[in-house]
Amino acid sequence: MxxxxxxxxxxxxKRFGDKTVVRDVSFTLARxxxxxxxxxxxxxxxxLIRCLNGLEPIEAGQVWLEDTELTARGAxxxxxxSRIGFVFQDFNLFTHLTVRRNVTLALIKVxxxxxxDADHIAERELARVGMADKLEAYPAELSGGQQQRVSIARALxxxxxxxxxxxxxxxLDPQSVGxxxxxxxxxxxxxxxxxxxxxxxxxxxxxxxxxxxxxDGAIVEEGSAQQIFHQPQQDATARFIDGIAAALIGDGGxxxxxx
Amino acid sequence: MIYQTLxxxxxxxxxxxxxxxxxxxxxxxIGLAVGTALGLSQSYGAWPLRWGATLIERLFRAxxxxxxxxxxxxxxxGFYDISSFAAAALALGLRSAAYQSQIxxxxxxxxxxxxxxxxRATGLTxxxxxxxxxxxxxxxxxxxxxxxxxxxxxKDTSLAYTIGVVELMRQADYxxxxxxxxxxxxxxxxxxxxxxxxxxxxxxxxxxxxxxRVPGFAHS
Numbered sequence: 001m002x003x004x005x006x007x008x009x010x011x012x013x014k015r016f017g018d019k020t021v022v023r024d025v026s027f028t029l030a031r032x033x034x035x036x037x038x039x040x041x042x043x044x045x046x047x048l049i050r051c052l053n054g055l056e057p058i059e060a061g062q063v064w065l066e067d068t069e070l071t072a073r074g075a076x077x078x079x080x081x082s083r084i085g086f087v088f089q090d091f092n093l094f095t096h097l098t099v100r101r102n103v104t105l106a107l108i109k110v111x112x113x114x115x116x117d118a119d120h121i122a123e124r125e126l127a128r129v130g131m132a133d134k135l136e137a138y139p140a141e142l143s144g145g146q147q148q149r150v151s152i153a154r155a156l157x158x159x160x161x162x163x164x165x166x167x168x169x170x171x172l173d174p175q176s177v178g179x180x181x182x183x184x185x186x187x188x189x190x191x192x193x194x195x196x197x198x199x200x201x202x203x204x205x206x207x208x209x210x211x212x213x214x215x216d217g218a219i220v221e222e223g224s225a226q227q228i229f230h231q232p233q234q235d236a237t238a239r240f241i242d243g244i245a246a247a248l249i250g251d252g253g254x255x256x257x258x259x
Numbered sequence: 260m261i262y263q264t265l266x267x268x269x270x271x272x273x274x275x276x277x278x279x280x281x282x283x284x285x286x287x288x289i290g291l292a293v294g295t296a297l298g299l300s301q302s303y304g305a306w307p308l309r310w311g312a313t314l315i316e317r318l319f320r321a322x323x324x325x326x327x328x329x330x331x332x333x334x335x336x337g338f339y340d341i342s343s344f345a346a347a348a349l350a351l352g353l354r355s356a357a358y359q360s361q362i363x364x365x366x367x368x369x370x371x372x373x374x375x376x377x378x379r380a381t382g383l384t385x386x387x388x389x390x391x392x393x394x395x396x397x398x399x400x401x402x403x404x405x406x407x408x409x410x411x412x413x414k415d416t417s418l419a420y421t422i423g424v425v426e427l428m429r430q431a432d433y434x435x436x437x438x439x440x441x442x443x444x445x446x447x448x449x450x451x452x453x454x455x456x457x458x459x460x461x462x463x464x465x466x467x468x469x470x471x472r473v474p475g476f477a478h479s
Contacts, residue, residue: 055376082382092377096396096473106381109391138474151377158381 004066006031006162006193007052012061014047014217021047023217025061029162029195034188036208036225037197040240044217045197046089049166052195053084065161082110085155085163090171091147093139093154099126100135103154111158125153129183145176149183162193169200201244205229213237261444268434268445275430276452282347282416282426287409289352294359301360302367303389312360319357324418327354332422347419355412362404366397399471406464410457417453427452 005028014022021044029035037045050056052063054070054077063070070080093102103122107113113121126132129149139147148168155163165184169177181203187194188207198204204211204225211228213221213236221234232238300312319327332346370393378388417428431449435442 053380055380078379078382078384081380084380086377086380088373088377088380090373092371092373094374094377094392094396096392096399105378105391106383109387110382141474154381 005029006066008064010062012051012063013059014051014056015059021217022051025219027212027222029193031193032191033193033209034207035195036204036211037195037214038201038204038211039214043214045214046166049164049195049197052164053081053086082106082158083161085158085160087152087155087163087165087168089167091151093147093151095139098136098138099131099150102150103157107157121157125157128156129153143176144172145179148172148180152183163187165194165196167197167199169198213240261441264438264441265444265448271430271434272427272448272452275425275427276456278424278426279416280456282344282419282424283413285348286352286355286412289348290355290359293353293356295363297356297360298363298367301364316357316360319354324351324354324415325421328418328422343423346422347424351412351415355408358408362401362408363397366401367393369400370396402464402468402471406461409464410460413456413460414453
């Protein structure tokens with residue numbers, strides 16, 4: 001293990017029209033680290049994570065993957081992206097392909113593996129997420145939780161150096177959430193480097209080494225899960241955490257206290 | 260006796276129908292190739308390509324079919340010896356391309372943007388994402404509207420009559436002039452043949468649609 005962070009973000013700015021959605025975001029991510037990003041809806045969490053693999057172009061700042069600047073003009077984004085797994089809120093499985101072909105597509109097109117070798121990897125990765133029995137099914141035949149697990153397998157098959165999760169359980173029914181979180185927990189245990197945007201506070205508290213709390217596109221507080229959830233240094237963080245706790249107990253009624 | 264006349268002339272009508280089918284297939288193939296290229300240019304091209312494609316599309320949609328036929332036949336035959344069939348296939352094919360480009364453009368736009376994002380996120384290039392993820396889904400969506408366009412073009416092949424392509428309509432016309440009348444019966448027979456061709460084409464394209472359907476995926 002080297003001292004160099006796997007990912008380095010500095011001074012990131014992102015605008016949609018004249019609305020700034022990510023402002024001056026900087027952080028580092030060590031190899032093997034699990035970083036959680038939390039905050040109220042509309043805080044720019046999803047936009048931020050989409051900037052980290054170049055899915056969203058940015059206005060200012062830099063994103064580095066080890067020694068390579070991802071945000072540099074003329075950066076080989078395709079190659080960089082194949083090193084970064086991405087899991088979407090709404091899965092985005094390729095609807096016209098079977099589960100097996102969803103996983104093998106990039107292996108064949110990007111890694112130039114033979115169909116035989118790609119099939120082998122697909123079967124292994126799908127078994128890892130508990131979807132080995134659905135190889136020939138089409139996405140529309142699967143539940144949301146099953147689709148999300150396939151999309152995780154699709155990302156893992158590329159053997160990424162880190163995984164980005166953009167609210168992976170937000171579009172799921174409560175029964176499916178557990179199955180997806182179980183797979184993610186297993187990845188944490190295997191030492192995968194991950195950045196997770198999520199509203200599953202208990203999960204983030206349990207797995208994250210480091211938590212970013214965002215409001216209005218900016219990082220308000222960064223610290224250990226222990227700090228953010230139990231000894232927040234900022235009032236805004238405290239209000240947000242209290243609001244969620246209150247909403248969970250039913251204390252605060254339907255309205256979360258923070259807004 | 261009218262039925263005898265029709266019966267005797269059936270081989271000519273069949274010959275005309277065969278020519279109609281040949282012309283329809285030729286113009287649809289041209290339309291498919293050029294229409295896909297135009298639709299892709301309009302959806303993904305840099306602005307000069309997008310503008311060029313849109314210009315061609317507007318042009319061929321704005322000019323009446325008969326004018327196009329005359330332009331391509333009499334216009335081109337002034338400096339190149341073009342057959343009436345080739346002129347008709349080109350004129351109607353390019354016009355169909357303009358209409359088909361809008362079908363493909365709409366179908367491409369109907370593929371959710373998340374599909375492209377997911378393809379790019381796994382490291383596929385833009386071109387790979389288009390050909391392996393967006394186009395297969397878009398073309399499947401396009402089969403319904405494309406069927407309409409194909410049927411419409413099948414009927415419009417009768418316009419090629421005006422530049423002398425001996426298709427179904429012109430054969431019917433020959434039969435009428437050779438028999439001093441029976442106008443209603445002969446044109447009626449031609450109409451029935453167009454109907455049969457349309458039904459056959461519809462059946463074929465619906466079969467293709469069913470074959471290519473993705474399990475569990477609701478078609479809109």
